[in-house]
Amino acid sequence: xxxxxxxxxxxxxxxxxxxxxxxxxxxxxxxxxxxxxxxxxxxxxxxxxxxxxxxxxxxxxxxxxxxxxxxxxxxxxxxxxxxxxxxxxxxxxxxxxxxxxxxxxxxxxxxxxxxxxxxxxxxxxxxxxxxxxxxxxxxxxxxxxxxxxxxxxxxxxxxxxxxxxxxxxxxxxxxxxxxxxxxxxxxxxxxxxxxxxxxxxxxxxxxxxxxxxxxxxxxxxxxxxxxxxxxxxxxxxxxxxxxxxxxxxxxxxxxxxxxxxxxxxxxxxxxxxxxxx
Numbered sequence: 001x002x003x004x005x006x007x008x009x010x011x012x013x014x015x016x017x018x019x020x021x022x023x024x025x026x027x028x029x030x031x032x033x034x035x036x037x038x039x040x041x042x043x044x045x046x047x048x049x050x051x052x053x054x055x056x057x058x059x060x061x062x063x064x065x066x067x068x069x070x071x072x073x074x075x076x077x078x079x080x081x082x083x084x085x086x087x088x089x090x091x092x093x094x095x096x097x098x099x100x101x102x103x104x105x106x107x108x109x110x111x112x113x114x115x116x117x118x119x120x121x122x123x124x125x126x127x128x129x130x131x132x133x134x135x136x137x138x139x140x141x142x143x144x145x146x147x148x149x150x151x152x153x154x155x156x157x158x159x160x161x162x163x164x165x166x167x168x169x170x171x172x173x174x175x176x177x178x179x180x181x182x183x184x185x186x187x188x189x190x191x192x193x194x195x196x197x198x199x200x201x202x203x204x205x206x207x208x209x210x211x212x213x214x215x216x217x218x219x220x221x222x223x224x225x226x227x228x229x230x231x232x233x234x235x236x237x238x239x240x241x242x243x244x245x246x247x248x249x250x251x252x253x254x255x256x257x258x259x260x261x262x263x264x265x266x267x268x269x270x271x272x273x274x275x276x277x
């Protein structure tokens with residue numbers, strides 16, 4: 001082998017070997033905060049009596065070991081009109097459950113969580129949702145007219161101020177896709193909302209695929225919250241605003257600086273499952 005080639009090979013080996021240094025990523029740290037997952041969803045056609053609220057604590061970014069479940073808290077939800085209280089029982093695994101909740105559309109409720117001698121509270125209204133008229137498939141509504149999309153069709157009520165959250169989850173997937181919108185420009189009209197897989201997906205819908213659809217009626221306050229959360233979860237684009245710390249509606253009455261993560265949500269939801277043909 002030519003001596004010059006040998007020298008080049010040796011130098012390249014040294015360079016690539018020296019590039020294998022371990023890099024420690026310095027991430028910001030923050031105190032552990034209570035995280036409240038209080039999504040009380042009343043599925044149409046059910047009593048809505050069975051509800052679960054989950055409590056946990058936040059952890060450092062790379063922590064995958066710490067048990068974050070919160071037990072020993074006191075959790076209740078109160079009907080703000082008649083004062084009915086619904087006590088959520090500690091299951092000692094971070095979940096607090098009740099079998100006696102009474103959902104009433106357009107009714108305001110208050111959540112109270114007492115943890116570590118501090119009281120957290122939030123107020124929300126249970127919003128109704130329109131009936132789904134039809135679920136079908138097509139290829140002409142999406143960005144690619146050669147791939148299948150699913151369409152959810154319903155009539156928006158004539159009353160102004162309706163806000164929606166739609167959850168799409170393909171059977172077999174671990175994660176769901178969420179989309180939000182309001183009726184500012186379509187009030188009182190028939191809505192046909194389509195969903196197709198985005199450009200990052202390696203596959204597309206084919207015959208036999210099953211997708212579960214949840215249509216939620218949500219409050220304006222929750223709409224403003226979830227809209228920002230969805231935007232941030234999709235990543236910052238070239239013209240996106242800088243992500244900001246997103247606070248929910250849970251307020252710490254004992255120490256306002258020690259606020260909780262999460263949101264107290266009340267919705268009516270209609271669920272459908274569709275199999276592509």
